[in-house]
Amino acid sequence: MGSAALHIARTGLDAQDTRMRVISNNLANVNTTGFKKDRASFETLAYQVVTAPGSSSTQETRYATGLNLGTGVRVQGTMRIETQGALQTTGNSLDMALDGDGYFQVQLPGGQLGYTRAGNFTRSPEGMVVTSEGYQLMPGITVPEGTTAITVGTDGTVSATVPGQTDATQIGQVQIASFANPAGLQALGDNYLMETGASGAANLGIAGQDGRGKIRQGMLEGSNVNVVAELVDMIETQRAYEVNSKMISATDEMLKYINNNL
Structure with missing residues (x-):
């Protein structure tokens, strides 16, 4: 279970790193004639279905919600924003x-x-x-x-x-x-x-x-890049990257506890 959490957090790091690269390219082209900024789109990875919703819990009842475990996230693609530049x-x-x-x-x-x-x-x-x-x-x-x-x-x-x-x-x-x-x-x-x-x-x-x-x-x-909006996205991406990094640290500490105490 711990290794699965590490893998999920790693996919989050990879996705946020890609988003930061997109933002960086947008800011680098803030003065490029006719440049259209890009936006990174995310999607979930495949889910592990442990208990399917609606499956039998007993002979007379069924699970109302089930148990689905996600396996992470990835960047689905980049979308070019075609709004008019000044x-x-x-x-x-x-x-x-x-x-x-x-x-x-x-x-x-x-x-x-x-x-x-x-x-x-x-x-x-x-x-x-x-x-x-x-x-x-x-x-x-x-x-x-x-x-x-x-x-x-x-x-x-x-x-x-x-x-x-x-x-x-x-x-x-x-x-x-x-x-x-x-x-x-x-x-x-x-x-x-x-x-x-x-x-x-x-x-x-x-x-x-x-x-x-x-x-x-x-x-x-001119470029349609809004510097203020890109900086806000950059800070948001940085915070998301830090959270995923902390998830890796927390999972590692949990695994160490298990190895040392059980």
Whole structure:
């Protein structure tokens, strides 16, 4: 019985250690553009059924509650919280923030498509609109040489003004990807997410339509991490870890008592 209690307390230590890692990652990315915080979800391990509820206690009666012994806890998974981060004005014409749901689509190395909320785009030497790593925004948009001004509408319409023309010319359309289950996207690092079977296929469309967010030019979306809330969760996790540690110490002392006195 003592070894079982030690095992249960150990699962509690492992679970709280994982939760602390999630919180630590959230706090580390408090200033990351477009970052969405994660939340650890817990679940119980299998129960040992000693006496099943409703089983016969005598020939005429049945147990009302039974006896079930838990075997611990584990982290079921992490859930990405998709709440909107604060929009920050930058004044950069190729900075774009999504005010609402959806993702920008970029082409990663090897032809794989990635999705991101970080809209800090720039121009490549060839005039393509790319990320800071040089990954092309999809569908591709090429800015003409000599462009003096770039305008991005809330619907993603991109227009450029070039010398010798009084009116801006439309040069492309930023399309926004939406998913049936955004929480099912796989995080790749570098602010990129990847489509999975859980997320469903990407559905490209016009910003501001069918539930997609509008594009705000000259702005970036900040992280949605609330430092105060994360610190509260950190203290709670620390206390839970300490309680499980004390459980191990208490169980060890009980086992020592048995060994020394019985």
